[in-house]
Amino acid sequence: MGEVDPAFIQALEHRPKPGQTIEAKGIPLIDLSPLESNSRTALEILATEIGDACENWGFFQVINHGVPLEARQKIDLVSREFFALPKEEKRKVSRDEVNPTGYYDTEHTKNVRDWKEVFDVTVQVPTVIHDPDDKEMKEMINQWPGNPPEMRSACEEYAAEMQKLAFNLLELIALSLGLKKDRLNGFFKDQTTFIRLNYYPPCPIPDLALGVGRHKDAGALTILAQDEVGGLQVKRKTDGEWILVKPTPDAYIINVGDIIQVWSNEKYQSVEHRVKVNSEKERFSIPFFFNPAFYTMVEPLEELVNEQNPSKYKPYSWGKFLSTRKLSNYKKLDVENIQIHHFKN
Ligand SMILES: O=C(O)CCC(=O)C(=O)O
């Protein structure tokens, strides 16, 4: 292990168990083809299926999702080409404290360094983030590398496809909560969504480090494309075991983030997950983090709270949350970064 930076070493209780491969047969696989039909009944059945998956797992996979395979193949290819470049090349588009988009290889999750490199791209141009306690508004501008030249078109095409899928899922989730189909759409008018290209190089200490440490996604909804290598593990709600999400060709993995947990007043919970690394194979994944506008005050939806089920959270500013997180992920801190449980009633 000699040359490995100790910053990567997980505490004993958070290390992946060597050789453990519980596969998630239980993670629901949902066929989205009813979206194409005009049948209300078919849509209602689908919404119920999605609601059950959100409630029982917080994670599911979708097939027949309508995203053309070519869009996925194109972004996958540029991602592989980009990460194969020498570090000096990649660092030309490094993210910094002013602009959090671009390339980065020192992300920490819960203050332990992740065994990965990332490239972040925002979807709305420009994406504005603002902490209401700060005077200035921050505009995030994407940094496009000269190489590969198709990086920009591949990301933009993929973003447009993800957008359609994300709104379809959001509407199904609204229906599943007994709300009007478009109840949540308005929150995404000036969205702070971003796409992340993740690259996990082969790791000489796969039993001590993680590609991404255990965490919950802070946004509303994540749509993840993973390659055939596998490594994503989800903490099963029933018993807390770490379950491997088996790669399924052309499927997307969907998970509920903290914002949906709050909106639904915890009917749907954001579930912990992490990424195991591999000593032989490199792995690529592409999450699309579907996030609302910075000016959203996140709180349980009024339709879902009443005397029997009082609101479990105080309202919090998504812009403030996001600005604080972006800053704390940038550095290793000695304290826990901002979490939704800080807003619990
Ligand atoms: O690479 C993966 O499978 C998941 C990555 C992830 O959880 C994240 O980037 O938030």
Ligand SMILES: [Fe+2]
């Ligand atoms: Fe995640």
